[in-house]
Amino acid sequence: MSKVLMKGNEAIAEAAIRAGCLNYFAYPITPQSEVAEYLSWRMTEVNGVFLQGESEVAVSYMIFGAAGAGVRVFTTSSSPGISLMSEGISYLCGAQLPAVFVNIMRGGPGLGGILPSQADYNQATRGVGHGDCRLLVMAPASVQEAAEMVMMAFPLAEKYRNPVMLLGDGLIGQMMEPVEFPDHLKSEPSNKDSWATNGIDHRNGTTRNLVRSLFLDPEALNNNNLMLRAKYERMKAEEVRFEAYNTEGDYQVLIVSYGTMSRVCKTAINALKGQGVEVGLIRPQTLFPFPDVAIREAAAKPSCRTVLSIEMSMGQMVDDVERCLHGVRPVEWYGKCGGEVPTPEEIIDLVKASV
Amino acid sequence: MAKLFQRPKSMFDVSTHYCPGCTHGVIHRLVAEAIDALDIRGRTVGIAPVGCAVMAYNYIDCDFQEAAHGRAPAMATGIKRVRPDLMVFTYQGDGDLASIGMGEIVHAANRGEKFTTIFVNNAIYGMTGGQMAPTTMPNQRTTTSPFGRKTEEVGMPIRMAELLATLRTPGYITRQTVIKPKYIQKAKKAIERAFVYQMENRCFSFVEVISTCPTNWGMTPKDAVQWAEDVLLPYYPLGDQKTPDSEVTEKQVAAAGAA
Numbered sequence: 001m002s003k004v005l006m007k008g009n010e011a012i013a014e015a016a017i018r019a020g021c022l023n024y025f026a027y028p029i030t031p032q033s034e035v036a037e038y039l040s041w042r043m044t045e046v047n048g049v050f051l052q053g054e055s056e057v058a059v060s061y062m063i064f065g066a067a068g069a070g071v072r073v074f075t076t077s078s079s080p081g082i083s084l085m086s087e088g089i090s091y092l093c094g095a096q097l098p099a100v101f102v103n104i105m106r107g108g109p110g111l112g113g114i115l116p117s118q119a120d121y122n123q124a125t126r127g128v129g130h131g132d133c134r135l136l137v138m139a140p141a142s143v144q145e146a147a148e149m150v151m152m153a154f155p156l157a158e159k160y161r162n163p164v165m166l167l168g169d170g171l172i173g174q175m176m177e178p179v180e181f182p183d184h185l186k187s188e189p190s191n192k193d194s195w196a197t198n199g200i201d202h203r204n205g206t207t208r209n210l211v212r213s214l215f216l217d218p219e220a221l222n223n224n225n226l227m228l229r230a231k232y233e234r235m236k237a238e239e240v241r242f243e244a245y246n247t248e249g250d251y252q253v254l255i256v257s258y259g260t261m262s263r264v265c266k267t268a269i270n271a272l273k274g275q276g277v278e279v280g281l282i283r284p285q286t287l288f289p290f291p292d293v294a295i296r297e298a299a300a301k302p303s304c305r306t307v308l309s310i311e312m313s314m315g316q317m318v319d320d321v322e323r324c325l326h327g328v329r330p331v332e333w334y335g336k337c338g339g340e341v342p343t344p345e346e347i348i349d350l351v352k353a354s355v
Numbered sequence: 356m357a358k359l360f361q362r363p364k365s366m367f368d369v370s371t372h373y374c375p376g377c378t379h380g381v382i383h384r385l386v387a388e389a390i391d392a393l394d395i396r397g398r399t400v401g402i403a404p405v406g407c408a409v410m411a412y413n414y415i416d417c418d419f420q421e422a423a424h425g426r427a428p429a430m431a432t433g434i435k436r437v438r439p440d441l442m443v444f445t446y447q448g449d450g451d452l453a454s455i456g457m458g459e460i461v462h463a464a465n466r467g468e469k470f471t472t473i474f475v476n477n478a479i480y481g482m483t484g485g486q487m488a489p490t491t492m493p494n495q496r497t498t499t500s501p502f503g504r505k506t507e508e509v510g511m512p513i514r515m516a517e518l519l520a521t522l523r524t525p526g527y528i529t530r531q532t533v534i535k536p537k538y539i540q541k542a543k544k545a546i547e548r549a550f551v552y553q554m555e556n557r558c559f560s561f562v563e564v565i566s567t568c569p570t571n572w573g574m575t576p577k578d579a580v581q582w583a584e585d586v587l588l589p590y591y592p593l594g595d596q597k598t599p600d601s602e603v604t605e606k607q608v609a610a611a612g613a614a
Contacts, residue, residue, distance in 0.1 A: 023437045049436050049437050051436055053432075054458055054459070055458060057429075057459075058426070058458065058462065059429070060429075061422070061423065061426040061429035061459070062429050062432050062433035062436070063433060064420075064429075064430050064433060065402075065420065065429065065430035065432065065435075066433035066436065066437040067433075068420045068433075068434065069400070069433070069437055069441065071438070073433070073437065088423070091423050095420075197400045197418035197420050197434070198418070198441075199397060199398040199399070199400065199438070200396065200397040200398070200417070200418060201397030201398050202398070208412075208417050209418050210419050210420075210421070211419070211421065212412075212421035213421060214409060214421055
């Protein structure tokens with residue numbers, strides 16, 4: 001299929017349909033309302049389900065009900081809306097239901113603003129909701145990558161029977177870029193009949209299925225949490241994705257950055273190269289699981305003297321960068337979180353000051 | 356010789372964990388009888404609430420999802436929208452439905468979602484230990500209203516059936532009780548009727564059932580029945596609040612719009 005020019009939010013919507021997800025529930029919130037607007041007519045074309053819920057809380061449980069009934073389902077929201085969905089996300093994790101949540105982040109806390117931000121990093125990578133839950137979190141840096149990640153998200157959610165989150169800053173949703181949708185989605189068939197409440201007759205069975213997260217017996221609850229933990233450990237072993245940029249040669253500075261911010265960093269890195277300063281970049285594409293090993297190895301290069309975590313938040317990912325470095329290199333944070341994206345010039349100055 | 360009375364096929368052969376004098380067991384049975392009568396067990400999904408009936412799935416034998424407090428109508432919406440062929444019911448208490456889940460039930464009813472809600476109203480929080488509910492009666496003592504419900508501070512009890520009946524979307528909204536045998540047959544018919552409306556893809560259906568909670572009311576089962584009849588039933592009158600057949604005509608709507 002040829003390339004088309006699309007807004008990020010619309011590309012996310014279209015990618016979900018092409019991933020075979022014909023069920024969408026959502027509540028409007030800037031800066032991602034275009035997803036709902038697009039799907040309000042597009043789902044009609046494909047005989048899918050579109051419903052605008054009365055709140056993000058309700059939407060997260062419409063997702064729960066539909067996922068529990070064994071269909072592919074997703075929603076999109078932005079930061080304050082995700083906070084409201086956090087309850088349902090915890091229940092989805094507890095009941096082991098696959099679903100996809102897209103968070104097109106805006107600034108916070110509180111109402112914050114409507115401009116791009118990456119300030120929900122901690123929320124997303126620490127499970128969003130209460131209890132020992134985790135989401136597989138993917139962070140696109142372009143409209144093309146957002147579409148591809150949406151298409152990857154559904155089979156991953158089903159592989160792990162766990163919610164997957166696409167975490168994009170507001171720019172990912174709002175900017176227009178050429179996008180080419182993959183023709184076919186490669187995924188293993190998922191046997192939902194073993195757990196979905198899709199009706200006993202539907203699965204030609206005799207015994208009923210239960211979708212639940214209540215374990216009053218302490219040993220049973222502990223065992224359930226151990227089982228969930230094993231899933232999250234498996235994600236760490238099998239699902240880490242990252243991009244290494246300009247890491248072949250010797251560099252004095254290593255930048256860790258993701259999403260739109262990483263693109264600005266690349267611009268700065270290219271400019272610095274012209275000035276004789278080499279800087280490497282590790283761009284996490286999954287934020288959970290985090291590319292610990294890749295960052296540690298890149299930072300351990302003898303030429304590398306310092307590591308910069310550059311993010312559109314007041315220093316959240318930097319904690320993960322420090323954690324995986326085990327103190328082998330000093331780590332500095334730089335960022336803004338009012339809606340402005342730090343410029344290449346700011347990053348160039350920052351790098352020069354640190355070498 | 357034919358058996359005239361037996362355990363419904365859609366109920367497990369187990370004892371319930373409910374207190375003596377609690378009416379959950381009777382209501383569970385009526386739901387199971389309706390499922391049997393309509394032969395829909397193989398395509399029914401129940402939604403168990405937060406509350407004493409959270410383990411309703413230990414007694415009623417069909418697919419079940421377990422809800423967060425108050426969210427059952429949103430879950431039922433999710434299931435019903437993606438699988439309209441399934442029969443879906445929520446089973447909710449008064450703290451669940453009339454307090455924390457007020458938003459979900461009102462909007463589901465107003466959208467005319469084609470599922471059935473069994474609303475068990477015993478005027479108190481049961482599982483958490485007898486706290487005040489939106490349905491607690493004036494001056495009724497609970498663990499969080501030890502001097503009795505003060506209506507000047509927290510308002511009058513909410514009548515959910517009447518509240519939902521104000522919505523213009525067609526629906527079947529009725530209030531029943533199971534505190535005495537004479538009421539049980541009517542409640543059984545109402546629950547069956549609610550499921551039939553769902554089968555016909557006709558409307559949202561809601562059966563409120565006035566119930567007892569002797570343990571948290573601090574009464575014997577016998578006194579609890581009497582109190583329910585003397586105090587609850589006058590405030591929560593039995594009968595249909597609304598049926599899809601009695602819905603206002605388009606002409607009436609147009610007249611109201613013009614007014």
